[in-house]
Amino acid sequence: MSSSFGTLFRISTFGESHCKAVGVVIDGCPPGLGLIEKDIQVQLDRRRPGQSALTTDRQEADQVIILSGTENGVTLGTPIALQVANKDHRPKDYTNMQDIPRPSHADYTYQMKYGIRASSGGGRSSARETIGTVASGAVAAKVLKEKYNIDIVAWVSSVGEIEAETVAFDTITRSEIDKSIVRCPDRTATEKMTALVTELKDLGDSIGGTVSCIIRNVPPGLGEPTYEKLEAKLAQAMLAIPATKGFEVGSGFAGTRLRGSQHNDPFIRKGDRLGTETNNSGGIQGGISNGEYITLRIGFKPPATISLPQDTVDFSGKSAVLEAKGRHDPCVVPRAVPIVEGMAALVILDMALRQEARKAFQFKK
Numbered sequence: 525m526s527s528s529f530g531t532l533f534r535i536s537t538f539g540e541s542h543c544k545a546v547g548v549v550i551d552g553c554p555p556g557l558g559l560i561e562k563d564i565q566v567q568l569d570r571r572r573p574g575q576s577a578l579t580t581d582r583q584e585a586d587q588v589i590i591l592s593g594t595e596n597g598v599t600l601g602t603p604i605a606l607q608v609a610n611k612d613h614r615p616k617d618y619t620n621m622q623d624i625p626r627p628s629h630a631d632y633t634y635q636m637k638y639g640i641r642a643s644s645g646g647g648r649s650s651a652r653e654t655i656g657t658v659a660s661g662a663v664a665a666k667v668l669k670e671k672y673n674i675d676i677v678a679w680v681s682s683v684g685e686i687e688a689e690t691v692a693f694d695t696i697t698r699s700e701i702d703k704s705i706v707r708c709p710d711r712t713a714t715e716k717m718t719a720l721v722t723e724l725k726d727l728g729d730s731i732g733g734t735v736s737c738i739i740r741n742v743p744p745g746l747g748e749p750t751y752e753k754l755e756a757k758l759a760q761a762m763l764a765i766p767a768t769k770g771f772e773v774g775s776g777f778a779g780t781r782l783r784g785s786q787h788n789d790p791f792i793r794k795g796d797r798l799g800t801e802t803n804n805s806g807g808i809q810g811g812i813s814n815g816e817y818i819t820l821r822i823g824f825k826p827p828a829t830i831s832l833p834q835d836t837v838d839f840s841g842k843s844a845v846l847e848a849k850g851r852h853d854p855c856v857v858p859r860a861v862p863i864v865e866g867m868a869a870l871v872i873l874d875m876a877l878r879q880e881a882r883k884a885f886q887f888k889k
């Protein structure tokens with residue numbers, strides 16, 4: 525099991541879906557940062573279940589408590605422990621799934637790996653685990669904003685076959701995105717997505733989608749080639765989110781259809797640095813940020829737990845029909861938006877701190 529992430533800004537998350545609480549310990553947060561619960565709660569509210577008719581009906585307030593690492597609303601440089609209670613769990617909903625591993629969920633693989641698993645709620649494979657990521661990501665994002673003016677915005681760019689129109693990268697904001705119940709800035713697409721997700725929720729089925737993310741004002745120089753190239757670290761972080769199936773940076777897979785002459789990003793002068801005219805690179809070249817916007821797209825599968833009957837087998841191999849009970853997300857992408865933002869903040873801050881350490885230690889020329 526590996527529940528820790530990051531080198532200088534290091535987080536360790538804990539908790540299962542139906543235990544007493546979930547949370548995170550952050551080691552390496554710089555001292556002197558103003559930090560109160562409200563700074564973190566905003567992002568947890570955007571992640572929480574039961575927030576709209578399109579998400580799971582599990583009702584959790586997800587109120588965060590800062591247990592340590594701050595005094596009078598300021599970080600001390602010591603470990604920051606953040607905790608969120610689990611309240612609305614209904615283990616009985618899972619009784620018919622104890623003997624039958626849910627197709628495409630993690631019941632079978634957890635059982636094979638550990639020889640034991642949490643008896644309900646998916647244990648650690650549940651998306652409740654992402655509370656730690658979102659909470660620590662909100663802290664990282666605050667450091668990034670105050671120190672470098674870096675900001676990170678994610679949104680839903682597709683649900684099933686419905687694609688959003690291109691977004692204005694310079695101006696898009698979280699509050700603009702939150703005007704849409706699916707967190708898609710395109711109004712026409714929002715209506716179609718809402719109708720589709722509602723229909724599938726009523727049917728007891730589910731659907732996948734994509735989340736796009738932009739990271740603005742990242743200085744050139746972040747990323748640690750070879751094995752911790754910036755895009756490699758971002759890919760690792762994003763693919764650690766439950767239900768992710770794909771990761772793209774810049775032109776992504778569409779770029780594979782282009783010629784070099786079409787795909788290259790010519791350099792131009794931008795103030796005191798070189799910039800690029802186009803941004804097919806997605807702000808990263810050679811595993812290092814180049815100062816342009818970092819652009820990402822993450823693919824999420826349809827959630828596995830559906831209440832439609834599915835032919836499968838139980839743990840002994842005997843034929844079975846599974847009709848999942850309980851409350852589940854018909855589509856995870858609206859709630860995945862703050863998780864993607866949190867993961868992005870964790871990676872960028874860790875890389876920024878590592879680059880600061882390198883810069884501070886340079887020999888004079």
Ligand SMILES: Cc1cc2nc3c(=O)[nH]c(=O)nc-3n(C[C@H](O)[C@H](O)[C@H](O)COP(=O)(O)O)c2cc1C
Nearest residue numbers: 629630649650651766767827828829852853856859
């Ligand atoms: C925000 C969010 C909510 C999720 N909600 C559900 C859910 O209600 N039901 C479900 O089966 N999976 C849900 N998932 C996905 C599962 O946690 C995930 O599919 C499962 O752990 C198996 O892991 P894998 O899909 O990464 O292989 C959710 C994922 C995210 C990011």
